Amino acid sequence: xxxxxxxxxxxxxxxxxxxxxxxxxxxxxxxxxxxxxxxxxxxxxxxxxxxxxxxxxxxxxxxxxxxxxxxxxxxxxxxxxxxxxxxxxxxxxxxxxxxxxxxxxxxxxxxxxxxxxxxxxxxxxxxxxxxxxxxxxxxxxxxxxxxxxxxxxxxxxxxxxxxxxxxxxxxxxxxxxxxxxxxxxxxxxxxxxxxxxxxxxxxxxxxxxxxxxxxxxxxxxxxxxxxxxxxxxxxxxxxxxxxxxxxxxxxxxxxxxxxxxxxxxxxxxxxxxxxxxxxxxxxxxxxxxxxxxxxxxxxxxxxxxxxxxxxxxxxxxxxxxxxxxxxxxxxxxxxxxxxxxxxxxxxxxxxxxxxxxxxxxxxxxxxxxxxxxxxxxxxxxxxxxxxxxxxxxxxxxxxxxxxxxxxxxx
Amino acid sequence: xxxxxxxxxxxxxxxxxxxxxxxxxxxxxxxxxxxxxxxxxxxxxxxxxxxxxxxxxxxxxxxxxxxxxxxxxxxxxxxxxxxxxxxxxxxxxxxxxxxxxxxxxxxxxxxxxxxxxxxxxxxxxxxxxxxxxxxxxxxxxxxxxxxxxxxxxxxxxxxxxxxxxxxxxxxxxxxxxxxxxxxxxxxxxxxxxxxxxxxxxxxxxxxxxxxxxxxxxxxxxxxxxxxxxxxxxxxxxxxxxxxxxxxxxxxxxxxxxxxxxxxxxxxxxxxxxxxxxxxxxxxxxxxxxxxxxxxxxxxxxxxxxxxxxxxxxxxxxxxxxxxxxxxxxxxxxxxxxxxxxxxxxxxxxxxxxxxxxxxxxxxxxxxxxxxxxxxxxxxxxxxxxxxxxxxxxxxxxxxxxxxxxxxxxx
Numbered sequence: 001x002x003x004x005x006x007x008x009x010x011x012x013x014x015x016x017x018x019x020x021x022x023x024x025x026x027x028x029x030x031x032x033x034x035x036x037x038x039x040x041x042x043x044x045x046x047x048x049x050x051x052x053x054x055x056x057x058x059x060x061x062x063x064x065x066x067x068x069x070x071x072x073x074x075x076x077x078x079x080x081x082x083x084x085x086x087x088x089x090x091x092x093x094x095x096x097x098x099x100x101x102x103x104x105x106x107x108x109x110x111x112x113x114x115x116x117x118x119x120x121x122x123x124x125x126x127x128x129x130x131x132x133x134x135x136x137x138x139x140x141x142x143x144x145x146x147x148x149x150x151x152x153x154x155x156x157x158x159x160x161x162x163x164x165x166x167x168x169x170x171x172x173x174x175x176x177x178x179x180x181x182x183x184x185x186x187x188x189x190x191x192x193x194x195x196x197x198x199x200x201x202x203x204x205x206x207x208x209x210x211x212x213x214x215x216x217x218x219x220x221x222x223x224x225x226x227x228x229x230x231x232x233x234x235x236x237x238x239x240x241x242x243x244x245x246x247x248x249x250x251x252x253x254x255x256x257x258x259x260x261x262x263x264x265x266x267x268x269x270x271x272x273x274x275x276x277x278x279x280x281x282x283x284x285x286x287x288x289x290x291x292x293x294x295x296x297x298x299x300x301x302x303x304x305x306x307x308x309x310x311x312x313x314x315x316x317x318x319x320x321x322x323x324x325x326x327x328x329x330x331x332x333x334x335x336x337x338x339x340x341x342x343x344x345x346x347x348x349x350x351x352x353x354x355x356x357x358x359x360x361x362x363x364x365x366x367x368x369x370x371x372x373x374x375x376x377x378x379x380x381x382x383x384x385x386x387x388x389x390x391x392x393x394x395x396x397x398x399x400x401x402x403x404x405x406x407x408x409x410x
Numbered sequence: 411x412x413x414x415x416x417x418x419x420x421x422x423x424x425x426x427x428x429x430x431x432x433x434x435x436x437x438x439x440x441x442x443x444x445x446x447x448x449x450x451x452x453x454x455x456x457x458x459x460x461x462x463x464x465x466x467x468x469x470x471x472x473x474x475x476x477x478x479x480x481x482x483x484x485x486x487x488x489x490x491x492x493x494x495x496x497x498x499x500x501x502x503x504x505x506x507x508x509x510x511x512x513x514x515x516x517x518x519x520x521x522x523x524x525x526x527x528x529x530x531x532x533x534x535x536x537x538x539x540x541x542x543x544x545x546x547x548x549x550x551x552x553x554x555x556x557x558x559x560x561x562x563x564x565x566x567x568x569x570x571x572x573x574x575x576x577x578x579x580x581x582x583x584x585x586x587x588x589x590x591x592x593x594x595x596x597x598x599x600x601x602x603x604x605x606x607x608x609x610x611x612x613x614x615x616x617x618x619x620x621x622x623x624x625x626x627x628x629x630x631x632x633x634x635x636x637x638x639x640x641x642x643x644x645x646x647x648x649x650x651x652x653x654x655x656x657x658x659x660x661x662x663x664x665x666x667x668x669x670x671x672x673x674x675x676x677x678x679x680x681x682x683x684x685x686x687x688x689x690x691x692x693x694x695x696x697x698x699x700x701x702x703x704x705x706x707x708x709x710x711x712x713x714x715x716x717x718x719x720x721x722x723x724x725x726x727x728x729x730x731x732x733x734x735x736x737x738x739x740x741x742x743x744x745x746x747x748x749x750x751x752x753x754x755x756x757x758x759x760x761x762x763x764x765x766x767x768x769x770x771x772x773x774x775x776x777x778x779x780x781x782x783x784x785x786x787x788x789x790x791x792x793x794x795x796x797x798x799x800x801x802x803x804x805x806x807x808x809x810x811x812x813x814x815x816x817x818x819x820x
Contacts, residue, residue: 291767
């Protein structure tokens with residue numbers, strides 16, 4: 001099966017938002033074994049959208065459109081798609097009710113123009129929207145299909161997973177089965193050096209590395225008939241990678257660092273509390289993004305001011321005076337302080353200079369200290385994490401979470 | 411002038427990387443007053459790339475291609491582009507020397523295949539690459555032009571700014587000048603309802619709405635000769651929008667909510683502290699993302715457990731027992747507690763059920779209470795924020811920041 005994607009929205013063409021929807025769909029289609037040769041982005045313009053749909057349909061079996069299902073006059077994807085496919089839109093009672101419910105739940109009366117979103121093709125497949133108001137739909141004609149999905153990423157993704165993936169699976173015989181290996185603590189080129197022979201000798205499965213902020217990811221992909229066969233093809237390679245990279249590999253199931261740490265804490269029956277300065281709540285936010293973290297996560301004290309570090313964590317005034325807030329010593333006292341005051345088994349801390357201001361020759365922007373305290377005492381590390389505020393904070397948060405992970409698997 | 415973009419690379423079609431290059435170019439073209447109606451993404455495939463270039467050239471004056479200028483056999487953009495434009499590639503001595511220098515500086519001998527990157531059109535404009543090995547080029551024919559840029563974002567951006575922007579400016583007399591209005595607290599359709607006559611009667615400037623998690627943004631764009639003229643054309647519309655939407659408008663300069671709040675706190679000489687439960691540090695993280703926030707931000711107590719709520723904030727056990735952790739009463743005590751214990755002038759809190767677990771019929775997933783305490787007492791609000799964990803948390807964080815904003819401008 002072949003597919004094309006059409007992304008609709010003038011906001012894309014103006015560069016106001018990055019097109020992450022296409023990447024998501026590309027990735028999922030490739031995993032589902034659907035070949036994609038082309039993607040087109042057009043604005044909210046009837047003639048150009050119509051041309052794009054006609055061209056895509058002339059080349060591919062399936063065309064997936066995202067965006068333009070909203071309630072406003074700008075939103076014309078459904079109307080144009082129906083016109084090209086020779087379908088008629090009429091009010092879909094069930095969807096109208098669902099949209100009405102959506103607003104009721106929020107205690108808001110439904111604005112009259114939202115009814116437009118319930119106008120759907122009379123002989124299409126309606127795709128219920130579990131996270132928003134705009135239903136999607138599938139229109140079929142002469143063995144080809146148009147799939148219309150909403151633009152907001154989380155609505156699109158939920159609809160893709162629950163409705164579109166099963167629909168597409170019906171039409172495909174080989175699948176691409178992938179396992180994602182996630183690695184923290186060594187750079188991409190070092191990973192490549194360690195694994196060069198595996199990289200070069202593989203045709204099926206294939207191995208592709210890619211890089212995210214401060215970590216390396218490997219995608220191992222097998223072309224196979226089902227997941228079981230794929231798993232058999234991939235598992236010896238996974239074993240070899242883990243043998244060579246050791247505890248740098250933190251997941252072979254595409255989990256985030258924080259998911260792995262929450263899982264480890266649960267397994268070991270331990271609780272954690274955090275003391276954050278420059279990360280400003282980012283570590284807590286990552287931990288709390290893991291559903292069910294309440295079993296192991298007690299609290300985070302985001303002690304941004306020196307006063308808060310003393311008051312909440314018992315960091316000593318002399319320590320702050322003698323060594324400064326960004327120091328090995330303060331990081332240690334923060335970790336021990338949060339462990340003691342919270343009653344958690346593990347206390348982790350971070351203090352640093354995220355920039356752009358606040359740096360000096362002695363303590364430049366990017367200087368960060370992290371520490372972990374447990375029943376065996378406290379360990380701290382000095383790190384240099386670059387000079388971009390958001391990057392320093394993100395890297396610092398990951399470094400702390402990984403330090404906790406390493407302390408748990410020791 | 412009209413332009414189209416073609417992004418070349420199988421890694422894009424596999425979803426391995428996000429196409430940030432297109433967004434960058436879209437944005438810059440719009441600022442330069444060049445109209446873009448379409449973008450196409452294709453893989454490293456000769457026939458499909460040729461079709462894409464021919465189609466784009468049939469519609470636009472200028473076609474900008476990114477990617478496929480590397481040294482490997484996969485990289486065919488230059489070869490196919492030259493073929494379509496009827497140009498011949500030959501070795502460009504200066505570029506060959508520059509590539510050789512590039513490797514010398516890094517102490518590596520130039521791999522022989524990199525010479526391919528110096529094969530350039532004999533009558534084209536050569537675009538030197540200041541950050542990498544692949545030169546770009548411009549091929550012109552019959553009043554149309556093809557602009558070839560390298561794929562790595564920082565190489566592409568540097569080349570765009572130093573070579574392509576000046577080239578495009580020669581062909582354009584008007585610019586597009588935009589102001590971005592950001593709105594929180596009313597939905598997109600309600601905004602549209604309030605402003606429908608302005609939306610419909612505008613041709614220059616134009617007004618376009620778009621939606622982000624929980625907020626609406628309006629882009630007002632004037633086609634004009636310079637920024638000053640643009641500002642004059644846009645400012646009466648801005649005034650009218652603010653008159654009609656009041657304090658729902660939180661920025662007319664594309665600022666984030668947290669930037670506005672940090673600015674307001676500084677102006678009023680007030681400090682803030684936070685008590686976060688379901689948001690898990692996300693509010694603090696947003697505030698801390700604003701450089702210079704240390705003047706006004708004391709701390710955040712991410713009190714995820716009931717124990718931490720009592721210990722850190724002085725929430726009473728009876729309150730938790732009688733009303734539960736997710737309640738109007740607990741939100742109020744959290745806000746007052748963090749205000750008192752931190753010494754900040756403003757205390758803000760959030761407690762809710764982010765899901766997927768933890769909901770009940772009485773207190774469903776998405777139920778969130780927020781509160782703001784200041785010298786006049788404490789105010790709280792009940793919200794229903796959907797059923798996706800990450801969305802509930804994001805919306806809750808924004809709601810708190812906006813509630814603080816409203817309390818500051820009262």
